[in-house]
Amino acid sequence: MFGIIYIVLSLLAGKELAEILLFTGKNAQEAGSRHGQHKAFCNQIWVLAAAAFGMGTLVFGWTTYMISWAASEAGAKKPLIYGNTAVLIITAVVLVLLYWKRYRKTGTVWTVADRKLISDSRAFRKECILFGSLLVFLTWIMFYVFYIRNGELYSGFSVYGDYAPHTAMMRSFSKGNNFPTEYPHFGGQDVKYHFMFQFLVGNLEFLGIRLDFAYNIESVLALLGFLMLLYSIAKRLTASLAAGILTLVLFFFRSSLSFFHFVTEHLQAKDLWATLRDNTTFIGYTTNENWGLWNFNVYLNQRHLAFGLLIVSLVIWLFMDWLDIGCAEEEKGIVWLRNRFFTKKAWKCICPENALMAGMFLGLTSFWNGAAVIGGLLILLGFAVFSDGKLDYLILAATSVIFSVLQTRIFIWGEAVSPSLYWGFLSDDKTLWGVLWYLIQMSGIFFVGTVVLVFLLKKRQQRAALISFLFPAAFAFFVSLTPDIAVNHKYIMISYAFIAIFWAWALMQLFQKKILHRIVAVLLAVCLTITGIYDFVVIIRNNGPGHRVSVNMSSDLTDWLEEHLTHEDLILTPEYSINEVTMSGVMMYMGWPYYAWSAGYDTYYRAAQAKTIYSTINKEELKKLVKQEKITYILYEEGMEYEQQYCREETIASVYKLVYETEDGRIRIYET
Template sequence: MLAILYLILACVTGFVFLHALFPKAFLENTSGQNMIWVAAPVSFGFGTLLLTWLLYILAYFFHTTMKVAKPLVPANIVVMLVSAAVVCLYFFLRMKKKDLRIPALVQDKKLFIREAVLYGVVLIFVAVSVFHVFFATKDGTICAGYTVFSDYAPHVSMIRSFSRQANFPTQYPFFGGSDVKYHFMFQFLTGNLEFLGLRLDLAYNLPSILALLGFLMLATQFSYRLFTSFAAELPVPALFFFRSGTALFQFVFEHLRDHDLASALRQNETFLGYTENENWGLWNYNVYLNQRHLAFGLLVAAAVIWFFLFYLDKSCADNQAKHLQWFADRWTMKSAWSFEDPLRALLLGILLGSATFWNGAAVIGALLILCGMAVFSDHKLDYLILAISAVCVSVLQTHVFIKESAFKATFYWGFILDEPSLFGVLVYLGQIMGITIVGAVVLQILLQKRQVRILIFSFLLPVVFAFTMSLTPDVTVNQKYIMIAAAFLSIIWGGVLAALWKKKAGGGRACMVLLLVLLIANGLYDFRIILVDNGFDHSYHVDLNSDVTAWLSENLTSDDLVLAPNNYTFHEVPMSGIMMYQGWAYYAWSAGYDTEYRAAISDAIYSATDSHVVDALTKKEGIDYIIYDDSGKTLNDGETPICEDAIMEVGKLVYTSKDLCIRVYKVG
């Protein structure tokens, strides 16, 4: 299939990129690692990033300049031919020079088999969970589980704006006729895969699985690199999937007291939570099932950090100097400021910055972690080159896609706590993340290995950012920075668990088991909720073969602005990828759009009894079509009636659904 070919070409192109520009990254490996587990995910991440941006730029050009109605056709042809030609040319030139050396990607066969089994289990777990929450049935019904469907509404709408429409210049489908403030490139990738022939759920799930598996491959290899033990790798995926936290223990205590624990655990079908919004699944694996682009952003972030870990390795090689003297040397010695590999730093910065519209939070998180590493590393100018290039590429994208900046950085102390204090923040972190983050602060003091302590400090910086800064109207979205920190800290906790397991005497293994329970028990119960609150009987259904979706997709374009009922979320109308004047307000509001004004205009049109009001407002706002839905008789206030008569006088009826429920009027 063409979609699979596209992904294969992305991976091969990414490998050629690594092989050509970063050969030392493999040759510098001295820990006996099987670098195939690094090369594979990094090749997928960087290759997909490069090919998909090239595809987007070409599709944009073909549609806006060449006026091609379906720009993904020529864009895909060019991208696939060019990528295949580049790969063939590269290896041809290497053959001509008799230099086809490829670094030994498998150095320890016994370890390779163990790791292959581990990654096979992770792959099965990720694939099953991803398809459990989002899948299509044989009759063409797409199902989104109860724990994830809310965010899927704008995501699927954006996907369909590329696979069914030509969304160039790109707009936000739930706030059409404006710019796009929300990172959308993962949805563009998915839309292209659907355009190339994959069914919607496959197009969305397949890259999600590869991205999540890829990040966990890198995370486990980080752990092996730091602790030189497969035992350190083994628990990392479990620590990632199953969060620490206190909600389960509090729930158990309460129901033990009430003598109904067994029935309460069995009957409960919602995420446990005693802090604000915790019962949304805000801190568990559900976030990655919901926000698919976050895993891809983490993959790119981890890949960039991996290459800069070489700088920290060399800086920490001097084990003789005492801490204060060693730290002073990192700022006063010539090596502290000399260049190591400025070209590599520049390219990695460009790649990291290019991920901004895949997931901006992951880019910011990566820059924060790299900033922490730079404080203690030599070759700080390389870090500076990376940071400047990443920020420049990010700002360039922002100016292209956003008319008014969506990023208004302001100091905001306390995240979502009502009365935050330093002690209150620590207690809150303990509640939502158990010992994962608070315990890491203790590890930073207790552990002896300098490199590990520096990484703990660096991994905690996104948490500091989450509690001190706000970039969007909804500060709740800062939870991604805490999740990013927890994901990287799982690398360290894997090493701690392995070290305890090796201490057979003195109760080391008993301590390891207790610590593991504290780290994953809450997340295991969260995962039970993911299992029981999704699936066919616990999901919202939309007919992929809906006549409404088909008509809108075939007869409207991204240039048409459509007024639709603003209570649509996971619905057959947004499934067409059309540009709605305003969909469900939260999605657009949290992305930085002025939803109050459009909500008022929408209500005024739908409630108008005077056709002149409808005519004047639709012309003023540039609305081309109005959708009337019999399923809603009143506005969101539940009292003001919706009137179709004035709309009928102004507009021309151009479509009526088979069930006669939905009618589309052409206005203007």
């Protein structure tokens, strides 16, 4: 009950904040509407709905977190009680006073802007069907890959690896007191991973919403909100409802040469039909493509990415007003571009208060999804090149960076990222032609074809937007920020989502012409989607019955750990991914190494220490290492090995007290 109230109040508060951001700053909005694509062509109810969820969730999440942290520092054992109580009461009081004041003044609680949200009622009816269908589909697919039934948590094979650290983080809040926040798979240190979406879900579970419902509800709303904004941006750029819908189709189903390579390979092997029918792994012929790096699976296993993109899309929507102004100037060619830099109006602020507010919200998103924020800033950098009002962009960027840096100083010991030049991303051949061929293999004509699209687009604003949307993908091929270059795939995915707008436009342009053009449009649509369609078939197969990892949610082991271990404890375990131990939310010395390594932790050192602790026959060495590493509990699993090293329980048992043993005797825990 309290969880539902929390969500509803966050939406109502978010609506009030969103209307301040979206419907103030008339200078920018009126100029943007007079020039370029008219924003009134879009039903802004969808923009407001997405913004209400995103902004409300951000403010509620951070406010709850900070108050709870303060309560924890003051000695509260269940600090979320204080954070939620304060947020719910204050918000309810403020909203009641606001509605009462508005009602006394106007006779209604609705604002003037609320009455102008639907400008095209005919399109609105179609959009209701579209987003209603998306809501049903997203709800189904989210619960298909992650759900609880009869006390068992089920996670599909293609997603459970990412859910392991995420659910552990959620449980560290709903079942524990993870303040100041640590990374459960590498406890005892700082938190280098953006964790606020997981905090939100954990808090909702704390408020009484079952874990799968909490995770899936927020995931559905985040992805649906992003798709509403992506559709609205597409419709604004193309003035076409059909292109907006087709953009969403291209978003779900990726372009690649992989399916054609796959078909050719298995035709030669004469097993194509059997393989198409039975295959349960993602197809791919480039590095890590078979992980599902480029398909819809990314939005299923990294659900916080959609939330980050929702906020990014909101800021992009807002700053399209600035882009409209710059692109509407009458100069041509190099003169126009020169005047975007060397005139007073090119730099003069248009609406600095909106830029400041947008920068704050974008910066606050850093610990919800940092990659989305970086990708968004790169796109806005492109916008700034072609826009007037560049000082507003500077305000936006500076504010975002300040808020991001502030968060990293609070949560991370040392530097948040380690930037370096890294040419070629995951391509094996780092020559220019090798990288280009990698791009073609990975995405088909999708990215390389944008060179043609730039010349086909008729409006300056469209060309400017297309070039800007390419910036994150370009960044992925030149810069590395973490030890794992593969994480740069998110920047390419961000570019992909927005560039889909222009391929949708191109398809609609072809389809509106003669029969030959329509045939070309159909063939092009097949080329752009067939690999993604087959990927989706694999998602369904690889997360269906017999393809799910299960965890007992009523485990005595989980309950014991939750009851006896605190945030200050550090438990040494095997390299667990997702199981009854991680579901307790305890801080593990080191869980599955890849999670922590890719986040920037020194897993090699801890792996070496853990191997020694588990295998040594020297009692003094054991005691020295355990004390040095501040390990308070050691979990031993019958017959376990650690990093292929045989483990000796007898040394541990001779030094430390046995405090817990499972009924089947498989797991024993020693207190140090």
